[in-house]
Amino acid sequence: MKKSLMIIGLAAVMMFSGQTFAQNLDIYKNIEFSMPQVAETSFPANTVNITQFGGVSGGNVKNTQAFKKSIDDLSKKGGGKLVVPRGMWLTGPIELKSNINLHIEEGAFIIFSKDKSDYPLVDVSFEGLNTVRCQSPISAKNATNIAITGKGIIDGSGDAWRAIKKSKVAESEWKEIIKSGGILSSDGKNWYPSESYKKGLESSSSFNVPDKISKDELASVKDFLRPVMVSLVGCDKVLLDGPTFQNSPAWNLHPLMCSNVILRNLTVRNPWFSQNGDGVDLESCKNVLIHDNTFDVGDDAICIKSGKNEDGRKRGMPTENVIIKNNIVYHGHGGFVVGSEMSGGARNIHVSDCTFIGTDIGLRFKTTRGRGGIVENIYIRNIDMINIPTQTIGFNMFYEGASPVLEDGQKQEGNKTPEKVYPVTDETPIFRNIYFKNINAVNSYEAITLFGLAEMNLKNIVIEDSKFDTKKALTIVDADGIQLKNVTLKYSEGTGATVYNSKNINLSTVKFETSNKPYIKVLGNKTGTLLLPKEVTADKTAFSVGSEVAKNAVK
Numbered sequence: 001m002k003k004s005l006m007i008i009g010l011a012a013v014m015m016f017s018g019q020t021f022a023q024n025l026d027i028y029k030n031i032e033f034s035m036p037q038v039a040e041t042s043f044p045a046n047t048v049n050i051t052q053f054g055g056v057s058g059g060n061v062k063n064t065q066a067f068k069k070s071i072d073d074l075s076k077k078g079g080g081k082l083v084v085p086r087g088m089w090l091t092g093p094i095e096l097k098s099n100i101n102l103h104i105e106e107g108a109f110i111i112f113s114k115d116k117s118d119y120p121l122v123d124v125s126f127e128g129l130n131t132v133r134c135q136s137p138i139s140a141k142n143a144t145n146i147a148i149t150g151k152g153i154i155d156g157s158g159d160a161w162r163a164i165k166k167s168k169v170a171e172s173e174w175k176e177i178i179k180s181g182g183i184l185s186s187d188g189k190n191w192y193p194s195e196s197y198k199k200g201l202e203s204s205s206s207f208n209v210p211d212k213i214s215k216d217e218l219a220s221v222k223d224f225l226r227p228v229m230v231s232l233v234g235c236d237k238v239l240l241d242g243p244t245f246q247n248s249p250a251w252n253l254h255p256l257m258c259s260n261v262i263l264r265n266l267t268v269r270n271p272w273f274s275q276n277g278d279g280v281d282l283e284s285c286k287n288v289l290i291h292d293n294t295f296d297v298g299d300d301a302i303c304i305k306s307g308k309n310e311d312g313r314k315r316g317m318p319t320e321n322v323i324i325k326n327n328i329v330y331h332g333h334g335g336f337v338v339g340s341e342m343s344g345g346a347r348n349i350h351v352s353d354c355t356f357i358g359t360d361i362g363l364r365f366k367t368t369r370g371r372g373g374i375v376e377n378i379y380i381r382n383i384d385m386i387n388i389p390t391q392t393i394g395f396n397m398f399y400e401g402a403s404p405v406l407e408d409g410q411k412q413e414g415n416k417t418p419e420k421v422y423p424v425t426d427e428t429p430i431f432r433n434i435y436f437k438n439i440n441a442v443n444s445y446e447a448i449t450l451f452g453l454a455e456m457n458l459k460n461i462v463i464e465d466s467k468f469d470t471k472k473a474l475t476i477v478d479a480d481g482i483q484l485k486n487v488t489l490k491y492s493e494g495t496g497a498t499v500y501n502s503k504n505i506n507l508s509t510v511k512f513e514t515s516n517k518p519y520i521k522v523l524g525n526k527t528g529t530l531l532l533p534k535e536v537t538a539d540k541t542a543f544s545v546g547s548e549v550a551k552n553a554v555k
Helices: 002-017 064-076 171-179 195-202 215-224 309-315
Strands: 047-049 080-084 087-091 100-104 108-112 121-126 129-134 138-141 144-150 153-155 190-192 230-233 236-241 244-246 253-256 259-264 267-269 280-283 286-291 294-296 302-305 319-325 336-338 346-357 363-366 374-386 391-396 430-451 458-477 479-490 497-500 503-506 511-513 520-523 528-531 543-545
Touching (some): 047 064, 064 080, 064 100, 129 215, 129 309, 171 190, 190 195, 195 215, 280 319, 302 319, 336 346, 336 374, 363 374, 363 430, 391 458, 430 479
Parallel strands (some): 047 080, 087 108, 100 144, 108 153, 138 230, 144 236, 153 244, 230 253, 236 259, 244 267, 253 280, 259 286, 267 294, 280 302, 336 363, 346 374, 363 391, 374 430, 391 430, 458 497, 479 511, 497 520, 503 528
16 A cells, blocks of 8 residues: 555655656765765756747847746746757846756757846855856756756857967967957967957956956956856856866856756867866765766866855855766866865765876865865765876875966975965964875876965875876875875876875885886974885885974884
C-alpha cells in the first residue's frame, strides 16, 4: 500500500513539473565533507516559443521586448519553458524570473546588442566590491528555480566592450582593430573602444572601479563599466545545463550569494587576451555542483570568491559546500583558483578529475594583506596538467592583480618576503588545511611554490602520490606544516627545493630527479624542523643551511 502511494505521488510530481532534471548522484561519491544534496530545479508544464511574442530571427531585429513579454507571460502562468528555436536572435538584456527555464535549442544563437544605451547603470558587486556597472546581458535577482538549458550559443558581444593590448594580437589584427574605430592610448600600445572607456580607466585607482570621480559622473564613463555576462544574485535552485557561453564583456558566469547551483555540460569561451574574461566566478555561494564543463577563457577559469576587503568581510558569506568534477580547461590564468577576493572565506570544496591544458597556472591560490578571510578544507585530487608556463601548484599571498605570465614591458617583481612583521587582524588572510592527491604535471615550468605571510604562515598543506615533470621544482616561504608524501619532482634547472622561514616541513619521501645531483637550500632564522630525504642529508654537498638557521633544524 505504501509503495503504491509513493508511485502515485511521484507520478503527480512528474505531471506537475513538466520539466525535471535528473541529478547524477555519483557526483557525491568520495567527498571528504558532509553536504546536503543540491536541490534540483523543476518547472510547470507550460511552454512558449519566443516567436509567439513577436520574436524575429536573423540577427537584425532586437528581440528585447519579445524576451520580456515571453517571460512575463510564463511568470503569470506560474512558470515554464521559454523556447528559443534555431536562428540568430539579437537582443538587449534578458531578466529571468522565478520558475523560468530559458531553453536555447541546438542551432539557436542569442547575440547581445553592442549598443551601450541598451544597458542602464545598476548597483552591483564586481570584483568583490559594491559598485555600479552596466546591466548584465542576462540577470536574475532573488529568483527561485531558474534555468538556462539547451545546446544553443549565447554571445555577449564582449568585443564591443573590451580594451585590447597591442602585445596581445598579431600585427594584422591590430590594424583591423584600429580601422574599426575607437582610440589609442598616448603610447599607442592600447586600444580603447571609446573616449568614455579611456576616461573611466584614467578615473580608476583600483583596477576596474572609477573611484576618482563621483557617482554622478559615472554616466560619462559608462563604456568602461563592463558588466559580467550572466549575473545571478541571491538566487536559489539554479541550473545551467548545455549551452555555450562566449565573448562576455567582463566575467562570463557570476553566481553571487546563490544556493543550490548546478553548472554542467557547458562550454565557456572567451578570447585568450580578453581582460577580466573569467569563466565562472562562484562568489559567496553555498551547495554547488560544477561538472562536465569545458573552459577556454582569458582569465581565471573556475574561480572561488567571497568578496573583497571590508565589503567582503561585512557580507561575511563564505563560498562553501562545492563539488567540482570532470572539467577541462584550456587557456586561462588559472585552471582552478581561489581568490584573490576571498574576504568572506571559502571552505568545504572538492575538486577532482580535471584536466588543464596550457593554463597560465594550474591550481592557483591568491590573496594579499587587507583581504582577511579564512580558506580551509579544500580537497584536490586526480588532476592532470600539461604545458603550464608557470606553477602547476601556486600559493601567493602577495597577489596584486597581475597576470601570472609576463606581458610586453612587464618586469618580474619576484616574491620577496618583507622582513617587517605585521600584526594579525581581521584583515589578515588565512589559508590552511588544503590537500592534494594524485596530481600529475608534465612539460611545465615550475612544480610548486608556497608563499605565505610572515605573520600568518600557510598551514597544513599536504601533497601526496603526485608526479611533477617541470623545469623548476619547489619553493616554500613562510609556511608551517607542509608535507610532501610520495612525491616525485623531476626538474632540469635550479635547486630541488628552497625553504625559507618555514617549519614542520616534511620532504623525507620526496624523490628529486635531475641530471645533476639534487641540491637543497635552507634559509631563514625562523626555519625549524625540516625533514629531508636520507640520500640528501647523507651527502653534505647536496644541501646548504644558512648560518642564521637554528642548529638541528634540518633532520
